[in-house]
Amino acid sequence: MFHREGQQILVISIISIIAINLASVNFIDNQYIHYIIFGVTLVIFVLIAQFFRNPKRKYTLDSNTALSPVDGKVVTIEEVYENEILKKKCIQVSIFMSPLNVHVTRYPLSGNITFSKYHKGKFLVAWHPKSSEENERTTVAMQTEKFGEIAYRQIAGAVARRIVNYAKPNQIVSQCSDSGFIKFGSRVDVFLPLDCNIEVKIDQVVKGGLSPIATI
Numbered sequence: 001m002f003h004r005e006g007q008q009i010l011v012i013s014i015i016s017i018i019a020i021n022l023a024s025v026n027f028i029d030n031q032y033i034h035y036i037i038f039g040v041t042l043v044i045f046v047l048i049a050q051f052f053r054n055p056k057r058k059y060t061l062d063s064n065t066a067l068s069p070v071d072g073k074v075v076t077i078e079e080v081y082e083n084e085i086l087k088k089k090c091i092q093v094s095i096f097m098s099p100l101n102v103h104v105t106r107y108p109l110s111g112n113i114t115f116s117k118y119h120k121g122k123f124l125v126a127w128h129p130k131s132s133e134e135n136e137r138t139t140v141a142m143q144t145e146k147f148g149e150i151a152y153r154q155i156a157g158a159v160a161r162r163i164v165n166y167a168k169p170n171q172i173v174s175q176c177s178d179s180g181f182i183k184f185g186s187r188v189d190v191f192l193p194l195d196c197n198i199e200v201k202i203d204q205v206v207k208g209g210l211s212p213i214a215t216i
Contacts, residue, residue, distance in 0.1 A: 001054050005164055005181040013048050017041040051183075054104055059176040059209050063145045066108045066196070066214040067176060068206040069152055070188050072097040074213075077198060082191045085115045085141045086151050090191040091198060093213050095206060097186055105154055105165075105180040106209045107142070107173045108190055114149060115141035116167040138165040138180070142173065146216050151191040154182055176209035 024037045059067075076094035097103060118138045136156040143149050154163050164181040167173065182188075192198075196214040200206060206213065 001056060005052065005183070010049060010052065013045050017045055051099060051103065053102060055102065057207075057209055061110065061175045063110060063175075064215055065199075065212045066147060066150070066190065066192060066216075067106070068095060068200075068208055068211040068213050069106050069108045069179065069190060070095050070097055070103070070206075070208045071101040072188075072206060074200045074202055074204045074206060075187070076189070077200065077202060079194065080191070082151060084139050084151075086149060086191060089194055090151075091194060091196065091214070092189055092191055093198065093200065094187060094189045097182070097188075102208065103182050103186070104178055104208060105182065105188060106176050107167075107179045108152060108175065108213070109142065109144040109147060109150065110173065110175040111142040111144035111150075113140065113142050113167045113169055113171040113173060115139065115151070116165065116169055118163070118165065136163060138163050138167075140165065140167040140179070142167075147196060147214075148193055150193070153189040153191075154180060155187045155189065156182065 020041055021038055024034050028034065072095040074093060075096045076092060078092055079089060080092045082088065082090045116138065120136055138154045139151060141149055141151040154165060156163055162183045163186070164183070166178060166180050173179065190213065192214050193216070196216045198214050199212045
């Protein structure tokens with residue numbers, strides 16, 4: 001199953017691969033080169049297709065548990081002052097996604113979207129300390145039943161060049177449903193209340209919509 005954000009790219013890729021291979025058959029006499037071109041274009045297509053995969057998962061909704069919004073590896077757990085929207089000290093949990101991870105972003109909790117904003121910015125590597133404030137990014141805040149107001153931030157990296165964000169102010173959203181997509185590698189920061197219990201560790205691999213990152 002593929003995410004809707006990849007449908008156009010996948011169609012264009014298939015058409016391009018067919019065109020390239022037809023051209024090689026018609027204009028190149030060496031059969032071995034045909035095989036090489038076919039193999040290379042097939043590998044490229046498989047890599048593109050796996051990036052836009054959106055596997056079906058069985059989710060268990062729980063207002064007492066904040067779930068990881070993305071697949072990836074936990075790279076930061078620290079107390080910070082979130083100065084854009086929450087204006088208070090929070091626990092920041094950052095998850096880095098490699099190009100091989102599923103790149104769908106999911107709502108970590110159910111609630112009401114109170115803030116959603118896109119920021120132009122740089123394309124520092126996603127694990128750079130300043131990427132959260134200087135890179136191209138979106139910030140979303142939501143009012144939840146048990147955690148109060150939380151926020152998360154989609155951050156573009158050195159490879160990721162497009163952030164897709166579906167969250168809109170005053171929208172009621174469900175935990176684990178799609179909140180966006182970040183194309184080709186990136187990071188997501190989640191800002192949680194200080195009194196929550198963090199359920200992950202640095203370098204832990206997490207799955208979007210499945211792995212608990214905090215409870216209350």
